[in-house]
Amino acid sequence: MRALLLRDLRLAFRAGGGFGLGLAFFLLVAVLVPLGVGPEPATLAKIAPGILWVGALLACLLSLDRIFALDFEDGSLDLLATSPIPLEGVVAVKAFAHWLVTGLPLTLVAPVLGVLLNLPGPGYLWLVASLAAGTPALSVIGAFGAALTVGIKRGGLLLSLLVLPLYVPTLIFGAEVVKRGAAGAEVSVPLLLLAGITAGALALLPFAAAAAIRVNLR
Amino acid sequence: MRALLLRDLRLAFRAGGGFGLGLAFFLLVAVLVPLGVGPEPATLAKIAPGILWVGALLACLLSLDRIFALDFEDGSLDLLATSPIPLEGVVAVKAFAHWLVTGLPLTLVAPVLGVLLNLPGPGYLWLVASLAAGTPALSVIGAFGAALTVGIKRGGLLLSLLVLPLYVPTLIFGAEVVKRGAAGAEVSVPLLLLAGITAGALALLPFAAAAAIRVNLR
Amino acid sequence: MSLWEYANPKKFMQLSAGVLPWVGGLTAVCLIVGLVWGFFLTPDDFRQGSTVKIIFLHVPSAMMAINAWVMMLVASLIWLIRRHHVSALAAKAAAPVGLTFTAIALVTGALWGQPMWGTWWAWDPRLTAFLILALFYLGYIALWQAVEDPDTAADLTAVLCMVGSVFAVLSRYAVKFWNQGLHQDSTILKVGEKDPIAPAFYVPLVVCIAGFVLLFVLLVLMRTRTEIRARRLSALLARERLA
Amino acid sequence: MELVVDKLAVARGGVTLLEGVSFALAPGRALILRGPNGVGKTTLLRTLAGLQPAVAGRVSAPPESLTYAAHADGLKAVLTVEENLGFWAAIHGVGGVGDAMARMNLLDLRDRRAANLSAGQKRRLGLARLLVTGRPIWVLDEPTVSLDVASVALFAGVVRGHLAQGGMALIATHIDLGLDEAAVLDLAPFKARVTVGSGGFDEAFA
């Protein structure tokens, strides 16, 4: 398992850097939205929590699309399926690797982008907290979607279509945490719900994803 | 050339439908943003032009990522490069096919999404006009980015990173047209600039893209 | 005789062929009676004016949009557990029907919202949840179409349907949490409580609901029969090609 | 420790390709599968490897005793030769990367990225993977594609060494490997006759 994790991380760093790029996309969304929407600080402050979460979600999504597809195309997935590691473990490790190269850096850099979008002061802490609690769910749900579409060429957009509705609860609770935090209100309910989603997704989806991969390989 | 166009369209329709899916992603962005930002109609009306343009841009971007990559991987691009069609023509045709399956349907469906985002009444006409004028530029610029990254595995994110800054002028003028249109103001200046960008991109970028492909093949 | 025997395609084709005319006739009767009654013979509401007539389309289609997904979930579970092909194909057949009902609920709701709330669309929780449901239908149908091998497609879509159901319920609570909303609560099941629907509307509404349920059954039966035939057709063609 | 295949039937795309395939493979033995293109060799090997279900019949092999080398090599273009092998060795919890490279004549290329190998060098690397799985039963699908004559002989030697240590090999190939001691099974006679979804759902009603 550790070998798989290390390999995936190494591939992410070597192949044009899955690492920097998730971040870069997040940054670009945070830059593009003010360009499109216009510069008034009040409007931006209002939409900042939502946009930051949507940006994080899209950054995850984009990098997700080939989480299994590359391994499928070059035959590695066949070999992994016949290896001593259970396929559920493979899914979990790959989702974790994806989180390490996308979710984690996103979380760490989000406060900087909060400045760009004029996020009100108390929101920063909750922005980081909600991303830390929510991005693992994004990775796992995404891994499930990637497993469903692994045999399909040009599956990228189909994957988005399948995964985005699954992201809705995470997005709502995540953005709600930030919004309430920025307004100085009580955040514990949405934060707990967010953590609950993450825990549930982590516990269950690797099994569903492994089942989908088995179906796709045959 | 016609054969290439027909093939690309056929591939887009067969392979899980590049057609419906660009649309679907656009729809998803229009749905996710209010989920993140919150439901107040006034806020939504204010950000609608910007968000719709950013959504169109991202929908293009996502579907773009493998415009040449699939042909590169399976060896078709080598064969096309030695075929009687000039590579510039190949690029132009592929960009056109991409626009037909993404830009065009996006333009047609945008008014419906305007309703979701509570776009003010006079904006609808200008939304369609600006997308019609701007999306061809998105496809051509994207084809150029795809040509630059064609040899790179997992080039998707790198491509986004390269292309998004190039999209900025299109985005600014496009959103500006809709914003002014929605406010009932004069739109001709940004609309002309937008058309100018499209014309320039169409005239020049196929050559740059063909050069990039030649370099990547050797 | 066990219920599962109807999962045998031959039995299913026989049975459904016998049932179809009856279902078709009953559907036509219920829909015509319900809609004519609702459109021509109901009074205007004192607050909503003639727009109450939309309720006879809106409520039944909204109910069936949800029920169709539930039916797909059950069929998917049967397929995953007992591997009866008919149930997988029935789930496939139901999805476009469910999507159409969802679309009807959305369109009629929007048309109703314009006079009542002054807007085509509001980010009300129930409306939002329906939009998300429409997305689930779209994804489900797209996945069926994208996968070539029918059994593989059946397995994948069944898994998607199960996971999707969980997330659809989650989304429902999430959007409630996120916005209190304009849309009225469910009253249809609260007959006998205070402030029920007036009987003048209630009776034709029930007839319409019955009509939509029957229409759903009718369409799913017809489409399932077609799917079974299509499956057999492709098998025979494959054999012909090999011979 | 034996691989026994009993009246196996395999299908692809809902079409049964082979029927009634039976054989047994004892330690130290190799079996070469022959048959024209499209007869179902790849499908049979994938079924044996457990990647797809059999239509009928039985495969019995000790659990986790089998390793499969497909048409595709499962190499990562951006990793070096040594890293690619090291990964599979770690997955299987076995060492011997250096030894495997030496035996497949890859030592000179150890720090080269897989993207920069020639077709035959890639194939050699793909085959070297077998040595780091530690699995006794090798299931190989056209292993010598793109290999030059010297490399084919090298690989035959590697297979012989594996057999000598009590391993087994099942090899589908069109090329003569020079493994004269191996038994040969021609798959053409097992071609399925009633080929489509026989008895299954697809034809269940008439």
Added chain:
Amino acid sequence: MELVVDKLAVARGGVTLLEGVSFALAPGRALILRGPNGVGKTTLLRTLAGLQPAVAGRVSAPPESLTYAAHADGLKAVLTVEENLGFWAAIHGVGGVGDAMARMNLLDLRDRRAANLSAGQKRRLGLARLLVTGRPIWVLDEPTVSLDVASVALFAGVVRGHLAQGGMALIATHIDLGLDEAAVLDLAPFKARVTVGSGGFDEAFA
């Protein structure tokens, strides 16, 4: 109409692999290139096809007279056999799709998607493409990989037919094609000695 290669040197990844390769190919003749894995056959053929620049030397061939069949086949998995061939025929403005399928024994598979072909069937389809390019000079990189014996003979027949019509063929292969009339060129003697960036920028400041 002749292919003339004069003192050609080719490089990959900045490393000169072959030097001083010279030969000429007249209409109706075939030349088989041999050489161990990694000697530079693929690199040489790509250079001839114009996909990469030569380090030194000259290739002269009439414009647009050459077609290249690489390790990869350039097939689209979701298109049928007939659609795949039809596309390349249209690109080259030539007909004869039916004839090409007949000659490569693909008529039975014409409506099958390329994804559902076996390795050998895919390769046959990839080779059938040559027939619809209408180009006289075929540059082939290991064309018979994955083909069974009958298909190799079939393909040799197709090449012979092409030569008989005044075509030319340049074939890199490790397998004997049974084309006895073809000349053979062994590339091993042309292996470059001073291998790195000879004379170019890389050594300009050595």
Added chain:
Amino acid sequence: MMPDLGRYAVAVLSSYGATLALLAALLALTVWRGRRVKRQLAEVEARQARAPTEGER
């Protein structure tokens, strides 16, 4: 005959119109595809009954 819909005529009529159009489209699609598949299947079955493929009884 026609009830007086007052100022909401557009909303009500277009609701009924849109609903009936959507349902009619779905029904037409269902029937059309059903007929086509049934006809094709009958053709193929008739063809195969005339020339039983090798290997059938």
